[in-house]
Amino acid sequence: MIQGKEYIGDWSYYSQSDRSDRYSACKRFLWIGGVEVSKKELIAWDKLYIPKVTGGLNIIVIQAWNKAAICKLLWNICTKKDKLWVKWIHCYYGKRTTLWMNQPKYKKIREEYPKCSRRRLICNNNGAPRWVFILYLNLQGKLRTRDRIAKWSQIEDMTCPLCASGPETADHLFFECAATSQVWEMILKLRRIIRRAQGWSEEVLWAEVYANGHSAMSNVYRLRMSASVYHIRTERNLRYSKEKPGK
Numbered sequence: 001m002i003q004g005k006e007y008i009g010d011w012s013y014y015s016q017s018d019r020s021d022r023y024s025a026c027k028r029f030l031w032i033g034g035v036e037v038s039k040k041e042l043i044a045w046d047k048l049y050i051p052k053v054t055g056g057l058n059i060i061v062i063q064a065w066n067k068a069a070i071c072k073l074l075w076n077i078c079t080k081k082d083k084l085w086v087k088w089i090h091c092y093y094g095k096r097t098t099l100w101m102n103q104p105k106y107k108k109i110r111e112e113y114p115k116c117s118r119r120r121l122i123c124n125n126n127g128a129p130r131w132v133f134i135l136y137l138n139l140q141g142k143l144r145t146r147d148r149i150a151k152w153s154q155i156e157d158m159t160c161p162l163c164a165s166g167p168e169t170a171d172h173l174f175f176e177c178a179a180t181s182q183v184w185e186m187i188l189k190l191r192r193i194i195r196r197a198q199g200w201s202e203e204v205l206w207a208e209v210y211a212n213g214h215s216a217m218s219n220v221y222r223l224r225m226s227a228s229v230y231h232i233r234t235e236r237n238l239r240y241s242k243e244k245p246g247k
Helices: 005-013 016-032 062-079 084-092 129-139 170-176 178-190 200-210 216-243
Strands: none
Touching: 129 216, 170 178, 170 200, 170 216, 178 216, 200 216
């Protein structure tokens, strides 16, 4: 999406309006896979660039990274006086002005945020990136379940397409639903956890306590959790699309 850290500094050559346009294009590409104008952003951008341990995705803030890159160049001018290009700058520009020197880091330029209790579910998850990303959206309460869609669009049927016995919410879909609870309980048994499936909020709290470590069992639990959320969502979307007229 963003062409790597080494290219971020090149944005300084563009005007403020051009940088804003490119920044907006990056945001649209994240959510819809294209650069067309859209209002489908699921999570506010200022929550995505905070570190993963604090509940974000650690996406680089271009403005802050550009400041850090400029400060690094200034620091090199101050310390690496044996370099030819530094000697040239000191020779032609050093006599005319006084350079303010500092070595701030990107992390210092960016604001500090408190650590999130569920950070290990994302940071230490060895699942496929698409699994972890959908899990992240669900942890943020941003998956498009019917109760959320009904807030901005009219929906005639709020019933869960997997069990057809209750309204579709995140808590119901993961894992109060009769269909998905059976799947999750089978997965729990593979890890020798004998208990009934709970709603999403309770399952997250359980994982924060019992699957928050670095052990192999905790890693496998987090992987299975992200895989389950992803594939249940995929099956839900498939059945939802078949319910639409003309399908």
